[in-house]
Every structure is written in C-alpha cells, then in structure tokens.
Amino acid sequence: MPNLQLTPLIDQLKLVALDDDFEKHFSSLTATLDGPSKFKVRSEVRRLTSPCARTLDLRKRVDGECVRFEHRGRVHYLDDVARDIFERGLKEYNGVFTQDTYERIMQAENNYRVMYEQQKAEQIGTASSSASSDTETEFEQFKLGFYPYRDEERMNYTVEVQVEPFGEQPCRAVTNNISQGGLRVRVDRTQMPISNGQRVKVYFTGFAKEFTLDPSVPIHYIITEVLSANKRTYISLKRAEDDKNTEFDAFISRFISGYKRRYKVNTDNTEIALVNKAHEQFYLPRMSRLTLFLKAHTRELICKYVLTTENNEDALAHWYTETNELAIGALLNKRRSQFMINKLQRNESCELTILTFNITAKGKVYFYSALVEELEKNDLWDTFTAFAAQKSSFQAFRISLSSVKPESAWRPQAVPQHINLPAREQPFSADIQQALAAVDYVATLDNVTDMVRPLCGQDYDKDELSKLRAFVHPPSLPQRSQAIKLEFVDLRNEQRYHLRSRCRVRSGSIIRDGMVLDISNQGLRVQVDEPIPGENRSEMRVSFTQLKQHYKNEPLTDIQYQIVNADDSHTTFNLKLDEDGSSQATAHFLTRFIQEKRAQLPRIYENTSLKGFELGLRNLYCDAASAVPLFFYQSKRQQHYLGRVGIPPHVTDWSRLLQLSSKVLPKGQLTELLNHSDIFEQWMSWLTRVDRSESPHKNLLIFQLGWDEAHRRTIEMTHFDLEKLSLDDVEHCVTQALLNDTIIAVNVELSRTGRPDRQFVEAEMQYLAAYAQYKVDRVEQQLDSVFGVADSYSVTSLIMQSLQLSESLRETAVKRLQEWLPA
Known part of the structure; x- marks a missing residue:
C-alpha cells in the first residue's frame, strides 16, 4: 500500500483510470515523483479500479435494514448507506463494481465493526497512537489488581430482540453481544423506563426467523448496567438465576460454539487484564518497600512472610540474626499492634514512622526500634537518632497497615475456564490455601531513611544511652518469618x-x-x-x-x-x-x-518463578497497596512521556490528586508538571544512562496547591534529590507554601525497566491471539515501549511531622487540602 502522502494523488487518478487519456493524466500528475513512487501509484490505482467479484451481505453487520439488490446477476444485501455508495461507484466507474467501491462500503460509518473500533479508540488509547502522540497526551489510569474475568465467552453478534419490562409494553432492541448467561442490547431509552436491578423478559424474535426457536417463549434477565455512548443506550443484562430453559441453553451453547470464529468473541476484558498484569510485572519486582504478611494472634500481629524483590534485599539484610533467622517481625510488638489495629477499626489512616538499627556484641545481634511518637514522649529523639545514625544498619520506615481477605489471593486468568491452554494456571492447592489463610493483615514499610537522616541529632549524652534499652527487641523471636522472593517469571530474549x-x-x-x-x-x-x-x-x-x-x-x-x-x-x-x-x-x-x-515445534511454557504461593502474596499486596506506579514510555521517535498510572485500592492524597477530573483541575496542568518540567528531563536523562540492574533514583516532590484570584485551583511543583537533601531548603519550601496554600509531598523511586514479562500473561496472549491478533500486536507494541517505572507514595504527614510544624498550622494545612481535593 502506498504511503499516505500519495493518497490524494491516487484519489484523483482512480476516477480517470478507465478513460482513454489516463496515461496523459498519469504523466502530468506524477511528473515530480521518482520511479518507485510512480510504480506504487500505478499499482494501487489498478487494484482499486479492478472489478470486484465479491458478494455483499451486510445483514447483521450494519446499523440499518438491508434489502435485496441485484447487479449483473449477483444478489447483494445492502442498507441505504451501502446502496448509495454502490450506485455512486457504478457511475464513477462506468457501471463496474470495483474494489474501491467495495472497500468504501465496508468502511462506512454505520458498519458495526467500524463503530466498534471507533468506540474502543475513544475508551482506551492504543499503543500505536501513544507511540506517535506528543508528550501532551494525557496519561491513562488503571486499577491495581483489576483483571476482569468472564466465565463464559461473549460473542459479538447483532440480532433483533424484544425487551419487555414487567408491567410495560415490549420494545424493539438489537443485541450487541451475547453469552450463555448474559446479553448486551442497544435500545431507544425513551421507549421505556429502565433501571439497574430491574427484571425484564427478552424475546429472541430475530433468532426465530433463522433457527427453530419459539419467539413467544421469553427468557428472563436482570438489568445490571445502563450506559449511554455515541448517542445510543446500551443495557447489560444477566440471566435470572431462577430462569430455567434447557432448550435455550443448549441452543445458545451450540450457536456460540459454531459461529464464534465468524462473528468474533468479545475479548475486551482479556485485553484489559493482559495490559494491567503486564504493567504490574514491570513494577512489582522493582519495589523498594518491604511488605510483611501478618497473622492476628490475641491482638498481636505475627509476621509470617516477607515479600522480597531485587530492590529491597539490601534493606532486609539488616534483619537477620546471628543464626540467619529473619527478625523483622518483632517491629510490631503487642503494644504497636494493638495501636494500629484499633486505628483500622475506627476507619482511621494507619501510618507510623519507625526508626531502627542493630548492634553486634559477643557474637549476637541486637535490634532496636522506636516510633517517632515514643522518642518524643520520652525526650530521647536526639540521643536515639544521633547514636543510630552512626550505624550502617540505621533505617527509617513509614509503616502502613491494611486488612486483607485471603480468599482474594486467587484470581483466575481472564480466559473462560473451559478453554484449554498450555499456560493455564490451576487454582491453589490445599496446602497453599492453608498457608495463605494465615494472612489477616499486610504491612508495607517504605524506606524513608534519606528523608529522616537530615533530622537526626548530631551528638548525644553517653549517660543517656542506657535509656535506649527500652527499645531493644526481646532476644527470642516471637515466631520465625519467611522471606518469599517475588521475581520475573521469564526474561528470556527468545521463545524456546x-x-x-x-x-x-x-x-x-x-x-x-x-x-x-x-x-x-x-x-x-x-x-x-x-x-x-x-x-x-x-x-x-x-x-x-x-x-x-x-x-x-x-x-x-x-x-x-x-x-x-x-x-x-x-x-x-x-x-x-x-x-x-x-x-x-x-x-x-x-x-x-x-x-x-514452527508449526511442528511445541512452544515451551514455564511457570517456575511465580508459583502458587508467591502469586497469592503478590495478589494480596495489590489489595493492600497505597503506592502509585508511574510508567514512562519511549516512542519509536525516541520521545519520552508518562503514559500510564496505576491507581491503588487504598486512597491517599497523592492518588486523589492524580484522579482529579478536568472539571476540577484541567489535567493539562498536572501533565505539564510531570511531563515537561526539568525534573522530567533529569529522569529521562538518568534512564537513558542506566540499565535495569541500577538502584532506584530517588526524589522528593512538593506540590503546592492553591487558588488564584478567580478562585480557580492552581498547582506548582518543587523537587529535591534525596541523596543531597537539605532540610533547610525543604523547610523553606513548605513553610512558604503553607502561608496561604497547602501541600502534598511525594517520594518517587525511579527504575529502568527491562523486557516485558510475556510469560506471566501467556494464557491471555494465547486466547487473545485466537480471536484478535491485531490486539496482541497492539499490546506487545505498548509493552515494548515501556521505558521506566517509578514507585511513588505520599509522605505529606511525614514531612509535616519531621519539620515539627505547630499543631495549628498542620490542622490548617489538612483543612485546606480537604477543600482543595473534592470528595
């Protein structure tokens, strides 16, 4: 196919291609082209103007009523739009039905396939458009751990039905897709009152015209969703549980099985799950935070497992005893456990800052930890921090606690269960289910040592060191904790x-x-x-x-x-x-x-790294996450931009800021800060210099949120390098911002990505390829464009606490933030 620059020229020449003086026109219009371009133009004109031997049957393929239309002994079924294009084509090409006419008919705006593609283009940005768009493109958002699953295949199929709400007159509708237990129809909403949860009868009158199905027998459905799009109303319906019709069940099963290759299965949910899971696999193995999986025992939290990644192993290395046992669980002693559980039960935010270090004496390792509040209460901040900061094991963590449900650890792949695939994951075994059942809470420990170190005391009174014994952990472990490695399933260059x-x-x-x-x-x-x-x-x-x-x-x-x-x-x-x-x-x-x-060589599928238990812990973390992953892309033209943002289930001021609607804050303002600021240029410069083995690059971002004279929201950003953090600079920035405005503080840990983990999503890839290879190509292009990932999380409360701002100023800042971020 010639390039787009030649398209206008082809459109001119195809109209005179059958004229006697075509060569004269061709020579005149292509005088400035080189030989290969002339050849492309001539070939394409010949192809478009050649007779077309196809028969057009647009029934169930267009939004319109099709009637019989005969041309030169061949019978077509066309709607009004297609017939108009057909007749105009006959006039343009001297009565010949050409390939050009055929293609224009198939690309008409009322074609369901064209309408579907346009609708999808509006709902989700494709990778190809992302690659060619400039850096002002809005970033896409997705929910962490969201993998929509359908137990039944849903086929795109259009057929006439009658929908009858109880007590109302039936009205005509047209199906959009159909499955064994559900239906989606398009209807004129003005014809009848409809609402979620409403029970309706559906008569399959269209099927009765072509199959032996009784059109007078209704099938009962429940309305689950009503959606308006493209000036149409779509109703999603779920089969009523008490509706038993074995004859209809058998018919639908045979119909979908026999026609799904022709009319295509709706794979939107599989594509969404595939993209979400693949992006999470860029992010999760690069987290620097420590994730503890806890069991509640007599109101004390016992650490059962710790999720380790390639970026948090150094932090965890300080928590092994002289007998090589993991002792990090002792951080949450009984008093701290009860305090955090009580806050969760009151639906309060549960965030604490804890300082830790260890010392070795007489062949034994002794661990110390203290909450900021505990040090302030006992007036030991300077003594503890000055002594601890001298130790290589000194660490500061921001702890967040969330409750989880062990049953949510298992999430089936977004492929119907009856589809047999080599890469199919099986439900967890009884042993794995039993191990996961011990998890009641998840605690995330964000390493904020670089932020706290500038606040540490410079000197201490040796006479007060004995008071630090109050913070030493007991010598015996409450219970052993097990480190579980979260890693990539497959980073091979090639398929085996x-x-x-x-x-x-x-x-x-x-x-x-x-x-x-x-x-x-x-x-x-x-x-x-x-x-x-x-x-x-x-x-x-x-x-x-x-x-x-x-x-x-x-x-x-x-x-x-x-x-x-x-x-x-x-x-x-x-x-x-x-x-x-x-x-x-x-x-x-x-x-x-x-x-x-290739057809004779079976492909190898492995699931050796993310075995059942590791996968279950991974999924539980997604339920407890409060951090926001940011995904940076590199286009084919070497342009870099923030393309995707993962929204965690636990809401923070940072995630709320990213989700603000354009009515509240034009997203261009936030995109401008994240994509066009000098910090963005620094990030991209760093990413181009390093590989995926490099430790994360860390920054502190301070967003100043205020109002202008017209009372419109404004936003400004200041950034700091955590390796060179100056407390005076941060304090000046924050205090100036809080004079009239409020702030959100965010820690950002940037990492370079490697190859996408295709093996983790192999099942979805296989299923999607069977029905929509173009979607697989689109997803692979998007994944190959991921250039870097940043783990970002709010540290607003930590900044307020660290700078020792007055209580009244902190309350004012919180009140302003609540006003600035609408509910």
Whole structure:
C-alpha cells in the first residue's frame, strides 16, 4: 500500500483510470515523483479500479435494514448507506463494481465493526497512537489488581430482540453481544423506563426467523448496567438465576460454539487484564518497600512472610540474626499492634514512622526500634537518632497497615475456564490455601531513611544511652518469618521450542552422546547420557548428529557453546552460542529452521518463578497497596512521556490528586508538571544512562496547591534529590507554601525497566491471539515501549511531622487540602 502522502494523488487518478487519456493524466500528475513512487501509484490505482467479484451481505453487520439488490446477476444485501455508495461507484466507474467501491462500503460509518473500533479508540488509547502522540497526551489510569474475568465467552453478534419490562409494553432492541448467561442490547431509552436491578423478559424474535426457536417463549434477565455512548443506550443484562430453559441453553451453547470464529468473541476484558498484569510485572519486582504478611494472634500481629524483590534485599539484610533467622517481625510488638489495629477499626489512616538499627556484641545481634511518637514522649529523639545514625544498619520506615481477605489471593486468568491452554494456571492447592489463610493483615514499610537522616541529632549524652534499652527487641523471636522472593517469571530474549534430536557433546577431552531437549535461536538445552564436568561460562562444543543427516551442507558440527548453568548431576546443561563469527552461521540456520518448523515445534511454557504461593502474596499486596506506579514510555521517535498510572485500592492524597477530573483541575496542568518540567528531563536523562540492574533514583516532590484570584485551583511543583537533601531548603519550601496554600509531598523511586514479562500473561496472549491478533500486536507494541517505572507514595504527614510544624498550622494545612481535593 502506498504511503499516505500519495493518497490524494491516487484519489484523483482512480476516477480517470478507465478513460482513454489516463496515461496523459498519469504523466502530468506524477511528473515530480521518482520511479518507485510512480510504480506504487500505478499499482494501487489498478487494484482499486479492478472489478470486484465479491458478494455483499451486510445483514447483521450494519446499523440499518438491508434489502435485496441485484447487479449483473449477483444478489447483494445492502442498507441505504451501502446502496448509495454502490450506485455512486457504478457511475464513477462506468457501471463496474470495483474494489474501491467495495472497500468504501465496508468502511462506512454505520458498519458495526467500524463503530466498534471507533468506540474502543475513544475508551482506551492504543499503543500505536501513544507511540506517535506528543508528550501532551494525557496519561491513562488503571486499577491495581483489576483483571476482569468472564466465565463464559461473549460473542459479538447483532440480532433483533424484544425487551419487555414487567408491567410495560415490549420494545424493539438489537443485541450487541451475547453469552450463555448474559446479553448486551442497544435500545431507544425513551421507549421505556429502565433501571439497574430491574427484571425484564427478552424475546429472541430475530433468532426465530433463522433457527427453530419459539419467539413467544421469553427468557428472563436482570438489568445490571445502563450506559449511554455515541448517542445510543446500551443495557447489560444477566440471566435470572431462577430462569430455567434447557432448550435455550443448549441452543445458545451450540450457536456460540459454531459461529464464534465468524462473528468474533468479545475479548475486551482479556485485553484489559493482559495490559494491567503486564504493567504490574514491570513494577512489582522493582519495589523498594518491604511488605510483611501478618497473622492476628490475641491482638498481636505475627509476621509470617516477607515479600522480597531485587530492590529491597539490601534493606532486609539488616534483619537477620546471628543464626540467619529473619527478625523483622518483632517491629510490631503487642503494644504497636494493638495501636494500629484499633486505628483500622475506627476507619482511621494507619501510618507510623519507625526508626531502627542493630548492634553486634559477643557474637549476637541486637535490634532496636522506636516510633517517632515514643522518642518524643520520652525526650530521647536526639540521643536515639544521633547514636543510630552512626550505624550502617540505621533505617527509617513509614509503616502502613491494611486488612486483607485471603480468599482474594486467587484470581483466575481472564480466559473462560473451559478453554484449554498450555499456560493455564490451576487454582491453589490445599496446602497453599492453608498457608495463605494465615494472612489477616499486610504491612508495607517504605524506606524513608534519606528523608529522616537530615533530622537526626548530631551528638548525644553517653549517660543517656542506657535509656535506649527500652527499645531493644526481646532476644527470642516471637515466631520465625519467611522471606518469599517475588521475581520475573521469564526474561528470556527468545521463545524456546521442544525438540528431541540426538547430538554429541565435547567438554575438553571428554565426549558424550546426548539429546537436544529444546532450542532457541541462540540457546540450547541438552542432556547427556553420563555426567560430564563443566563450569558455568566454560566452553562446550555440540555436534547436531541427527540434524546433520537431513541438512548435510549446514554448519552443525563442533559448534562452540558456553555453559549457562547445569543441574546437580551434571547431565543437563543450558547453553548459549558463543559470540564468535563461526557460531553465528549456526544461529542463522537455527533461526531459519525454527521459522520453517514452527508449526511442528511445541512452544515451551514455564511457570517456575511465580508459583502458587508467591502469586497469592503478590495478589494480596495489590489489595493492600497505597503506592502509585508511574510508567514512562519511549516512542519509536525516541520521545519520552508518562503514559500510564496505576491507581491503588487504598486512597491517599497523592492518588486523589492524580484522579482529579478536568472539571476540577484541567489535567493539562498536572501533565505539564510531570511531563515537561526539568525534573522530567533529569529522569529521562538518568534512564537513558542506566540499565535495569541500577538502584532506584530517588526524589522528593512538593506540590503546592492553591487558588488564584478567580478562585480557580492552581498547582506548582518543587523537587529535591534525596541523596543531597537539605532540610533547610525543604523547610523553606513548605513553610512558604503553607502561608496561604497547602501541600502534598511525594517520594518517587525511579527504575529502568527491562523486557516485558510475556510469560506471566501467556494464557491471555494465547486466547487473545485466537480471536484478535491485531490486539496482541497492539499490546506487545505498548509493552515494548515501556521505558521506566517509578514507585511513588505520599509522605505529606511525614514531612509535616519531621519539620515539627505547630499543631495549628498542620490542622490548617489538612483543612485546606480537604477543600482543595473534592470528595
């Protein structure tokens, strides 16, 4: 297809393509084009003006009544719009039904497919549009842990029905999609009163015209949602539980099974779940916070598990005893546990700041911790902080507590259960369910050491050190805590495929016969008949003896590989091709071989990292989260922008600010601050210099919220580098802002992302590809554009507390914030 710059020229030439003087017009209009462009234009004009042999049947495909229309012995079914386009095409092309006419008819605005695509484009921004849009594009929001699931397949299908509310006259409606237990219809709302929860009868009059279905037998439904869009009203209906009609059930089941390939299954929920889960996998393994999973025992919180990530292991390393047991659970002693549980029961915000350190004496590790309130009450702030800040183990955490329901740990993949997929996750086993049932609360510990350190005392009285014994943890652990690693399922460069093929392996002077187990373009897994020595990164040469019999001229003998890892018995090895030139010839062959044999080579699906228990803890965290992940994209034109924001279930002033409607605060103001400020340029510059193994880059953002003379909301932002934080600068910024306005303070921890974790969403990918490959392509393009992720969370109360502002000033700031952020 020619590029868009040639489209106006093609539109002119196709109208004179059948004229005798076409060549004259062509030469005149294409005089400035080069040879290849002329060829493209001529080819496209010929294609569009060629006769079309297709038969048009637009019944159930357009918003209009279709009637029989005959042309040159061929019968078409067209609505008024299509007939008008058809007849105009005949006039333009001398009575010939051309490919151009056909394409214009199929792209008419009343075509359901076109309408659906336009509606989807309005609801969600596609990755392709995001990639080509400028940085003023509004960021998209999604709910953490939101994976809409449908137990039944919902097919896009249009058929006439009659909807009859009880006590009202029936009215005509048209289905939008249909499933075994539900229905979505389009109706003129003025025809009848409708509301959520209302019971209605539905008569499938359209089906009765084509199938042996009694149109006088109603099916009972309950209205679940009424939505107005594109000047139309859509009603979502759920089958009434007491409606039993086995004949209709069997018909719908057969109908959807037989026609779903033609009319397409509605996969919107699968696409939403896929995108949400894939973005969360960029974010969750890069969190710096410590997440504790707690069991309530006689009003004391016992830490059962700690979720570890690649960015929080250093913080957790300070919490191991001399016997290598995890002691972080002792932070929440009985008094602190009761205090936090009581606040939750009163529906109050439950945030505390706690300072910790440890010392080693006579071969034992002693842990100390104190709440800010405890130090202020006992007048020990300077002594505790001055002594603790000298220790390498000194840490300050902001603790938040949330209650969770263990049953929400299991979330099925967004694929109907009856669909068989290799990557299907099974419900948790009884052992895993029992382990998860012990979790009643989740505590998140945000590391705010960099913010608290400037506030620490500079000197202490040695005579007062003995008073710190009040904050030492008891020597015996209340109960052992277990560290659970949250990591990526698969960060492979390439897809691997099963292949059983004999080979010969040589390591040094030792030669063994073996079997190829699986292959990729650059990798290999082999199993030898007897153990063979070989260290990681050492050389191993492989000859593909069985493949060589079929590909005699290919470089398949004595290929140099490098050992990545081996099993304990040293009989199974994961290998990767050496990067020298001779090995690349083999890589090219394997690439061709996989492409040719892809249909016969089963793909490998693994779920080895996020096993059931780790997955359950991951899902429970999503229910307890209060932090906001920010996702930064890089377009094909190397443009960077904030494209997506995850909204947590627990509301904070920061998440409320991000969700403000344009009626309250034009989003352009907030987008301008986050996408066009100098801090954004610093973030993008840092991301381009580092890789995903780099520790997060940390900043403190202070948003000043106020009103202008016309009483319109205003917002300004000041940022600080936490590694170079100056308490005087922060205090000046905050006190000046609080003279007439209020503030929101946010910690931002920025990390570079790696490749998307496609294996975690493999089931959704497979299902989506079966019905809408273009959606898979769109999602993959969006995921490949993710450039960086920032973990952001509110520290407003911590800033107020740390600066020791007067109680009246803090109350005034809170009151102003409540007025500025509408409920």
